[in-house]
Amino acid sequence: MPETAKIILDGTEYELPVMTGSEGEKAIDISKLRDLTGHITLDIGYKNTGATTSGITFLDGELGILRHRGYSIEDLAEKASYLEVAYLLLNGTLPTKAQYTDFEDKIKEHTLVNEGLEGMFKAFPTGSHPMGQLISMTSALSLFYPKSLNPHRDDEAVNRTVLRLLAKMPTICAMIYKKRHGHPIVYPKNSLDYVSNYLNMTFGQVTMDNYTPDPVIVDAMNKLLILHADHEQNCSASTVRMVGSSQANLYSSTAAGIAALWGPLHGGANQEVLEMLELIRQDGGNVAKWVAKAKDKNDNFRLMGFGHRVYKNFDPRARIIKKTCDDVLNKLGIHDPVLEIAKQLEEAALTDPYFIERKLYPNVDFYSGIIYRAIGFPTDFFTVLFAMGRLPGWISQWQEMRKEKQPIARPRQIYVGEPPRPFVFMNDRG
Numbered sequence: 001m002p003e004t005a006k007i008i009l010d011g012t013e014y015e016l017p018v019m020t021g022s023e024g025e026k027a028i029d030i031s032k033l034r035d036l037t038g039h040i041t042l043d044i045g046y047k048n049t050g051a052t053t054s055g056i057t058f059l060d061g062e063l064g065i066l067r068h069r070g071y072s073i074e075d076l077a078e079k080a081s082y083l084e085v086a087y088l089l090l091n092g093t094l095p096t097k098a099q100y101t102d103f104e105d106k107i108k109e110h111t112l113v114n115e116g117l118e119g120m121f122k123a124f125p126t127g128s129h130p131m132g133q134l135i136s137m138t139s140a141l142s143l144f145y146p147k148s149l150n151p152h153r154d155d156e157a158v159n160r161t162v163l164r165l166l167a168k169m170p171t172i173c174a175m176i177y178k179k180r181h182g183h184p185i186v187y188p189k190n191s192l193d194y195v196s197n198y199l200n201m202t203f204g205q206v207t208m209d210n211y212t213p214d215p216v217i218v219d220a221m222n223k224l225l226i227l228h229a230d231h232e233q234n235c236s237a238s239t240v241r242m243v244g245s246s247q248a249n250l251y252s253s254t255a256a257g258i259a260a261l262w263g264p265l266h267g268g269a270n271q272e273v274l275e276m277l278e279l280i281r282q283d284g285g286n287v288a289k290w291v292a293k294a295k296d297k298n299d300n301f302r303l304m305g306f307g308h309r310v311y312k313n314f315d316p317r318a319r320i321i322k323k324t325c326d327d328v329l330n331k332l333g334i335h336d337p338v339l340e341i342a343k344q345l346e347e348a349a350l351t352d353p354y355f356i357e358r359k360l361y362p363n364v365d366f367y368s369g370i371i372y373r374a375i376g377f378p379t380d381f382f383t384v385l386f387a388m389g390r391l392p393g394w395i396s397q398w399q400e401m402r403k404e405k406q407p408i409a410r411p412r413q414i415y416v417g418e419p420p421r422p423f424v425f426m427n428d429r430g
């Protein structure tokens with residue numbers, strides 16, 4: 001007997017189907033609710049609303065579980081490369097050696113960007129935020145590849161667009177880094193793996209014969225990119241789906257996702273965390289004072305990198321990043337005073353009733369910035385790295401929505417404005 005939910009509206013009882021996901025999650029299917037009852041649901045911020053079914057990522061916020069296509073984030077971070085995880089997200093299975101080599105080779109065919117893109121930097125104000133530049137550059141790709149404008153061309157054309165975007169994102173991110181330092185760009189080297197190539201384009205110099213990235217840094221970057229690769233229907237992934245549902249092309253759907261990620265409540269938090277830790281350090285490291293400010297309703301200060309819409313227990317990614325943080329700083333021989341402050345903040349918050357009652361734990365952004373800074377990235381560049389990591393997740397969400405031929409996303413509302421009123425000409429308005 002299929003499971004149903006009963007509701008009574010204006011004395012009439014209605015039955016709505018209940019669906020159960022492959023991990024036992026339950027949802028009341030309200031797709032026929034308005035036709036049946038004339039009512040809609042209201043759920044500002046979609047805290048209780050599922051926008052889609054999906055087979056890409058599973059989260060259990062109570063148990064702190066994160067899996068991609070059935071594989072645990074712990075296994076993937078420990079045993080896979082970032083490009084393997086990208087393949088997994090996009091194709092649903094981990095690649096065989098032959099499939100991986102083919103995937104990597106195809107990406108290497110597209111790592112260069114049109115030289116015209118470099119001209120865009122002449123328009124950007126010096127020192128302007130790298131995320132604003134990334135949004136512009138990503139959207140501009142649609143101008144250089146007009147055939148990508150129709151996302152429903154044959155699968156071969158769409159797959160080429162996917163490969164182009166995956167291949168060019170590191171090149172664009174490295175160009176943004178170089179231009180902000182007034183340095184000449186370093187072209188991609190197809191002799192390097194995906195992550196090493198990105199590090200070479202970023203920290204290598206045209207005057208250097210061969211920049212060899214520190215294996216500790218390559219390993220840390222792989223882990224960080226994996227930990228950011230996808231996170232089901234977060235704000236930016238939902239944005240990519242929303243924009244893509246209008247049949248907009250992949251480049252502009254991705255640019256919209258990057259824009260959503262920029263917000264300090266979302267991916268922009270990793271920059272805010274470092275700025276917050278620096279502020280506390282400069283203020284003498286008085287952790288108790290800042291925890292009190294975070295709890296004070298009359299104070300706008302929030303503990304950035306803490307709390308999560310879904311994780312009401314630990315964020316498994318934060319645990320892995322915290323350990324990676326210790327490893328990287330120890331191996332690089334770096335003592336960053338803000339790491340101690342971060343650990344004291346975490347300890348103070350996790351024993352404080354305010355945070356315990358609200359189930360606020362460190363999230364993916366709390367420790368990541370400390371590693372990025374140790375590797376040499378400026379604070380306002382951290383969210384660019386989040387976007388680079390999240391790209392295969394966004395693409396896989398966009399592909400899933402496109403393959404399922406989902407309708408254009410168009411939520412409803414409840415109107416609470418003025419009742420009907422006659423138009424009065426300005427001269428008669430007193």
Ligand code: SDX
Binds near residue numbers: 234266267306308358
């Ligand atoms: C990411 O969705 C994803 O999956 C996102 C992400 C991904 O991989 O895509 O995981 C990446 O965006 C991580 C989150 C990064 N953002 C931050 O670290 C910013 C700081 N955190 C928050 O602003 C907040 O916790 C959110 C935005 C993450 C979640 O907000 P919710 O679910 O809307 O919860 P809320 O704002 O309604 O807070 C509930 C209560 C409130 O107190 P009361 O009104 O009940 O008294 O908790 C309080 C909030 O004031 N609260 C905090 C807090 N976060 C929530 N108080 C102090 N410091 C905080 N950080």
